[in-house]
Amino acid sequence: MGQPADSHETTPGAGVETPSGKDAAYENFPVGSFLLPAHARPHVACFYRFARAIDDIADNNTLDADTKVRRLAAFEAALLGQHPGDPDFATANAMRDSLGETDITPRHCQDLIDAFKQDAVKSRYTDWDDLMYYCIRSAAPVGRYLIDLHGGSSLGYGPSDALCNALQVINHLQDCQDDYRTLDRVYLPGDWMAEEGAVVEDLDRAACTPALRRVIDRCLDATEFLLAEARPIASGMHSRRLGMEAAAIWEIARRLTDLLRREDPLAGRVALGKGGYAWCCAKGALAALVGRHGR
Numbered sequence: 001m002g003q004p005a006d007s008h009e010t011t012p013g014a015g016v017e018t019p020s021g022k023d024a025a026y027e028n029f030p031v032g033s034f035l036l037p038a039h040a041r042p043h044v045a046c047f048y049r050f051a052r053a054i055d056d057i058a059d060n061n062t063l064d065a066d067t068k069v070r071r072l073a074a075f076e077a078a079l080l081g082q083h084p085g086d087p088d089f090a091t092a093n094a095m096r097d098s099l100g101e102t103d104i105t106p107r108h109c110q111d112l113i114d115a116f117k118q119d120a121v122k123s124r125y126t127d128w129d130d131l132m133y134y135c136i137r138s139a140a141p142v143g144r145y146l147i148d149l150h151g152g153s154s155l156g157y158g159p160s161d162a163l164c165n166a167l168q169v170i171n172h173l174q175d176c177q178d179d180y181r182t183l184d185r186v187y188l189p190g191d192w193m194a195e196e197g198a199v200v201e202d203l204d205r206a207a208c209t210p211a212l213r214r215v216i217d218r219c220l221d222a223t224e225f226l227l228a229e230a231r232p233i234a235s236g237m238h239s240r241r242l243g244m245e246a247a248a249i250w251e252i253a254r255r256l257t258d259l260l261r262r263e264d265p266l267a268g269r270v271a272l273g274k275g276g277y278a279w280c281c282a283k284g285a286l287a288a289l290v291g292r293h294g295r
Helices: 041-059 065-079 087-102 107-121 128-138 139-150 158-174 177-183 190-198 200-204 210-230 240-262 274-289
Strands: none
Touching: 041 065, 041 240, 065 087, 065 107, 065 177, 087 107, 087 190, 107 128, 107 139, 107 200, 128 139, 128 158, 139 158, 158 210, 177 200, 190 210, 200 210, 200 274, 210 240, 240 274
16 A cells, blocks of 8 residues: 555655635734733734634645644654744744744644644543633633733733633534534534534525524523623733723624624624724723723
């Protein structure tokens, strides 16, 4: 037998990235917005490129699970200095340089890699706790990185973790049909599905069944608890500007939760329009600026 087609890919000189074309405009939150201090924005952009690159590997439906895991392991090796100067690992090497400049641990990036390796091999979630264990590695590291980059928070990571996990669940609900159709992934708690009488095949319908709607509403109920935990996030930030951005993101998450209550994510992607997005950003940032967000 000949060598596997992808056997060379973890060595220098082999391409590892699989760009999806998604960019910051796809996200539910501002990426490196003007609210952040200018000196931090290039590092935030670098972190986003890194996260997007590894997410795209995990979400590529033309690669098998073993190939995805190998590519992600190669990214981690490059992050830790094993492929210096290799242009195929430019994104990871740039992230390593940024972490060195800012004296931030690579742990947040490694947690993301670990979560995306899980995405390559796991497509169902037993219960809410199982899903939250995934989110604490696939979403919370983003907030933790930003807190470290901006000098910390008197509240620690807790409110940030809750907000990032809430955003992840919201994104899962927005994309629940596409995730199922293209990747056979279901980020809905299996026990809630069984209790409500829903089956994964319901995600392939043109509209939610009553059972699936109840599962989505239970996810939104749990998301609202996360948002309540996250509400004081701005007040603890040592950087007022990061506090303003965090408050804006909290407002976006709250508004999307409301929209998902009223709209059917199978009938079309539930998202904020430009006006609604701008309003949430302005409302949250202003409230944080005058010290009223979270009260």
